[in-house]
Amino acid sequence: MKAVQHNSFKDQKVIVIGLLAVFASVLFYSVSGLHVFGVIEKGSVSEQYLLEGSNLTGSTNIVNSIVWDLRGFDTMGEEIVFFTAALGVALATRRMVPKKKKKVKVKV
Amino acid sequence: MTYFNMIVPVLLAAVFFITITSGRHKHYHLSFALGGVVLSAIFILLDFSKIVSDKIMVYYQLGWKPPLGITFSVDLLNYVVCLLLIFVAVSALAISRTEIRDDKREFYALFMLFLLGLFGAAMTGDIFNLFVFFEIFSIASYALVSYTGRKKAVLSSIKYLIMGSFSTSLILLGIVFVYGSLGTLNMADIASKMALSSTTATILGFGLLISGFMFKAAIAPFHAWKPSVIRDTPLSLGLMFTASGTIIGLYAIFRLVVTVGNLNLSGMLIALSFVTMVLGAVLALQTTNLKKLLAYSAISQTGYVLLAFGLLSYAGFVYHMINLVLIDIILFIVAYVVIKHFGTSDLDKMGGLGVGNPVLFGSALVAVSALAGLPLFNGFSSKLLIYQAGIQVFPIATLIAMLVSVLTLAYSSKMLNMIFFSNRKDSGVVNIDYDLKIIMVTIAVFCVVLGIFQGYFTGLMEIIAGSGLDRELYIKTVLGLI
Amino acid sequence: MDLIVKQVTKIVFPFMVLYGFYIALHGHLTPGGGFAAGAIIGSAFALLVIAFDEQDVEHKLTVHELIDLKSVAGFFMILIIGKMGYSFRAVLIESQTLFNLWSGGFTIIMNVAGTFMVSSAIVLIIYSIEKEAWKK
Structure with a gap:
């Protein structure tokens, strides 16, 4: 066996x-x-980001201009993900503490 | 002037107010959550005239025009999905009012983040943004599964976390391939470039994206997380997982395959839908746990929606998606009330409620009839569309769908019998709260109305699905070419 | 923790926070930005939480206050991201010259808001886990 x-x-x-x-x-x-790495592709978004990014956003750090302005809404979403994860940790660790009174009333 | 773009900030504001309210104020959290949902509903309804006249509403986040920035684009299909989400959210909050007693602050904050992720995913027009919102609601749901703090719940939360992270990484990998080959992330831009310059990498990217979304919709090879998760969570969350998680997954698949990719995946979708339908129905027949039964039933119904998709009956797709949500709401409310009454979710220990509870029994009967696809109920109308499409395209599909319909009747009547009759004579009158009663009866009336005026609603569903099919209009409106 | 760690923490802590804000405010000029700055400030507070005991920290910062702080920053961010924020961007960029400290238009605001959110999330996570260790 x-x-x-x-x-x-x-x-x-x-x-x-x-x-x-x-x-x-x-x-x-x-x-x-x-796409080939290191070559700017004609007509792609990255071309616009790299060539016009600084003038559009006023930030000379291209990475920063993309992350925090051009795609800032995504970054806000990622921050919310972080917030959610932190809240989840708070919920999980609190739940693991053995309570003095038995108070779990959610019926399964 | 559009209002739908205010939904994400409003829900985030609701999270803000919930988190700053201290745990001592017991009932404020629910009020803030409900306020957020009601405001979202108002914003959605205010846009009604706009969506009817314009067909597609576009909002540029942070003022960047596509393809540079992130766009929210809402057409009739998204609009209907948003309305369904509001229905589900209100029902889930109504259940949670008496179900959730501890840690309200964390629960409702995470609940609203869950909802925020769902709404964002429903409205966005950018694939990376779609991924971000999927991640938000996935992470909120991982935390919420372990809410009860029991060993089983924590275990299934960890299981769900591992499987869910795998699926989200598939979505991310898919986005990498799509962006790498087409050089853009905006859905409309991808749609316009798809015909010209798609390579193997693009197709692989789409495949990975779709398999990631299939996990969220619990379609056959990726369905394993659902029963254990539904068993261990509170029922209000179970409703969110079953109804809204499923429709978001299905909606994302529809948007990517039809509007963006214009791919022909009929064969694969039909094959997967067979497995999903049959597996869900057979497993539902075997189980004696009410919660697991509901989960399996939802999996089986998801198979139907996918079958409609595969058979290119898009009206049937939308119609059955709506029916799935309405039926799930009623069934979960009934399950909550019954489980609260008996103190267990084991069907063998229930029975005898049929005598003194006309409202409960009536609603459950409507839901079960609709689920099994009996005439005069909404389930029949949508299944009829699927059968008709099947006869024209692929007759075996109709045969299997009918067979599963019989199985559905079998397991749902088993459920009805074990709850309401069984061997017991009388288990007394169940105490149902007014809010739950009102929601249950309203949705039951909807079910009957959607079933009786079948011809009218079929036309309506065709219009709704048609808005997702009109690629030219979508591309031109979102990219601002008109 | 022992005395050396506590004393060194007391000395190092303000510099870490200052350095974090430097990174945040220079995000549009040099490598770094909101996430990096948030991580630096967050680790400064994490050091504080780890170095000192429950009695020392509990009255200074509680989890609830941290969640509040974070939410305030988040709310701040929504207001910016909502309808009003970006309409100022054109005006801001008009008044600035590239490569100056006062440039970057909208990114500078976003960087600061992001710093608040990331740092308080890190502290919240560390604190929640550390609290478990204190209980034992």
Whole structure:
């Protein structure tokens, strides 16, 4: 019984590795379709960001101008993600404290 | 002048007021949450005339025109999704009023962040922004699953966290590929560039994005998180997960596949929908836990929506999505009331409520009839559209859908029988709060109305789905080419 | 923690906060910005939380106040991001010259708001976990 289990586990491992290999090869194949790194692509957003970013936002740090102004709404969203995570930690750690009175009334 | 762009700030303001209110003031948190939801509803309704006349509303966040900045774009499809979210949120808050007693502050703050993520994801017109809002509601939901603090709940929260992070990373990887190959993140811009310069990388990116959204909608290979999560959370959150999480996932898939990508994925979607429908229905037949049964039932119904999508019956897609939400609201309220009455979610220990509770029984009967697709109820109208589309395109689909419909009737009547009749004679009168009663009856009336005036609503759904199909108009309006 | 850590914390703490604000206010000129500045200020407060015991810290900063602080910053940010904020941007940029400290238009406001949010989130997380250690 034990041997059978061991075998099935081994088979599973082979399947998982095979799937991962297929996935990785698909990824590697697709990367060839991406834009060339370091070359400004005509008509893309990055061209506009790099050439006009400073004048549009008044910030000479291009990264900062993109992150905090041009795509500032996304950054605000990420801050909310951070806020949510912090609230979640507060909720989780508070819940782990054993209470003196048994007060959990939410019926499951 | 549009108002829909005020929803995210209003919900964030509600979070602000909830967090600054100290834990001593017990009932303020709910009021702020409800206030946020009501204000959002008002803003959405104020935009009604605008959406009817303009078809698509566009708002440029921080004043940057696309494709430079982030755009919110709302057409009739998003609009309907937002309205459904408001229905779900109000019902979930009504359930939570008596269900949530401890840690109200953290609960309602996270609840509103959950809602904010859903609304943002429903309204945005930018794929990275979509990812951000998906992340907001995912992280809020990971924390909320462990709300009860029990060992099982924490375990399923961790399980959900790991699986959910995997799916969000798939979405991010997909965005990397789409941006890397097309050089833009705006949905309308992607749609316009898709025909000219899409490569293998773009298609792979879309595949990864869609599989990430399928996780959120709990479609077959990615459905495993749902039953355990629904079992361990409070029912108000269960409703949010089942109804709103599902419709957002489905909406995102629709938007990406139809409006943005214009891809033909019928074969894959039909195959996945078969697995989802059959699996959900069969597992629902086996379980005796009411909460898990509801989760499996929702998975099975999601399969129907996906089938309508695969068969290119977009009216059926929207119609069944709306029905799914309405039915889920009634079923979750009934489940909450019943579980509170018996003190357990085990169906074997229930029974005998059929005698003294006409309102509860009537609503449950309407919901179950609609779920099983009996004529005169809304479930039938949408399933009819799916069957018709199936007969024209792929008859086996209709056969399987009908078969699952029979299974649905079986498990839902099992549920009805075990709650309301079973072997017990009489389990007394269940005490239902007025707000829950009003919501339950209103939604039940909606279900019947949507079923009786089937012809009229089918036309309406075609208009709604048509707004998502009109790619030319979408691209031109959002990019400001008109 | 022992005496050395406490004394060094007392000396280093103001400089860390100052450096954080420097990074935030120069975000539009030099590498850095809101997230980095928030992390620096947050780690200064985290040092405070870790170095001192419950009795020392509890009366100075509580979790609730921190959540409040964070929300205030967040609310500040929404107001900016809402309808009114960016309409000032054109006026701001008009009055500024590039490469000056007073430039960057809208990013400078966003950087400061982001700093508040990130720093207080870090403190909240560290405090919540550290509180568990105090209980034992």
